[in-house]
Amino acid sequence: MKLKFKAFAAFMLAAVVSLALFLSPSEAAKARQLRYYALDVGQGDCSLFVLPDGRNVVFDAGPRSNAKKTVNYLKSCGVRKIDLLVASHPHEDHIGGMKELLSKIPVKQIWDSGYNHGSKVQRDFYQMIKDKKIPFGRPKRGYAAKLGDVTLEVLAPAKPLKGTSSDANNNGLIVLVTYGDVSFLMMGDAQKEEQKTISPLPRASVLKAAHHGARNGTDAELLRDVSPDIIILSYKRGNSYGHPHKETVSAIRRAKILRFDTADGPVKLRTDGKSVTFERKRVVK
Numbered sequence: 001m002k003l004k005f006k007a008f009a010a011f012m013l014a015a016v017v018s019l020a021l022f023l024s025p026s027e028a029a030k031a032r033q034l035r036y037y038a039l040d041v042g043q044g045d046c047s048l049f050v051l052p053d054g055r056n057v058v059f060d061a062g063p064r065s066n067a068k069k070t071v072n073y074l075k076s077c078g079v080r081k082i083d084l085l086v087a088s089h090p091h092e093d094h095i096g097g098m099k100e101l102l103s104k105i106p107v108k109q110i111w112d113s114g115y116n117h118g119s120k121v122q123r124d125f126y127q128m129i130k131d132k133k134i135p136f137g138r139p140k141r142g143y144a145a146k147l148g149d150v151t152l153e154v155l156a157p158a159k160p161l162k163g164t165s166s167d168a169n170n171n172g173l174i175v176l177v178t179y180g181d182v183s184f185l186m187m188g189d190a191q192k193e194e195q196k197t198i199s200p201l202p203r204a205s206v207l208k209a210a211h212h213g214a215r216n217g218t219d220a221e222l223l224r225d226v227s228p229d230i231i232i233l234s235y236k237r238g239n240s241y242g243h244p245h246k247e248t249v250s251a252i253r254r255a256k257i258l259r260f261d262t263a264d265g266p267v268k269l270r271t272d273g274k275s276v277t278f279e280r281k282r283v284v285k
């Protein structure tokens, strides 16, 4: 039995080595790329990182109304399992799709903000994590995880904030994802109150705009600190909140940042850790 296993392991090793030898230079370069997708989930949020080593990290799962489409889109990106699923905060537009996602795609680990909203959608989410026995953590500022060459750094929450304009938003996870010289700042729906707990906010190549481009999430001060090359706004056109707010839109325009909206369809970026390329027909002016 042991010998058989050894022979199999030797065969697999040979297969991997020969695969590596026969990769063309462009395929080898592709293999070192990180792919990022901001999905079009309607009014809500869902992002996918496909890491250079093939691991998948998903931030949020969009609203329940879009859940089936969200799961199908993730599958169309080649996602057969999720290595890390991050629930930025417990609002429905971020975790409403979790039930469908957890029932269709195996998840190895979950990070949650730890903010107890008490809603049915959050209770259902927690119940499902329990039923499926998925390892679950509530990382705080200072925690970092290394997945191959990619680092995920938790910038917030540090300690619970109370009495803010939205405690659910302001106790959410803010995570910096870094690959080489390129970083993505994942803000969730964090508003000014939580952002102020991080000083200074780090510089990032790509900013996943806070709170769907709401004025209390993404303003000129945030744009100055983070100084992104690319900003992504996730929202549904004609939403009842008026996202993105006109103050945010004009601050982005003044700062001359390349802007992509999920309302125009999914946003797809690639990086080799040095520069970022994008697939997009329409750039918002």
Ligand SMILES: [Zn+2]
Pocket (backbone or CB within 6 Å): 044, 045, 091, 093, 094, 189, 211, 212
């Ligand atoms: Zn939201």
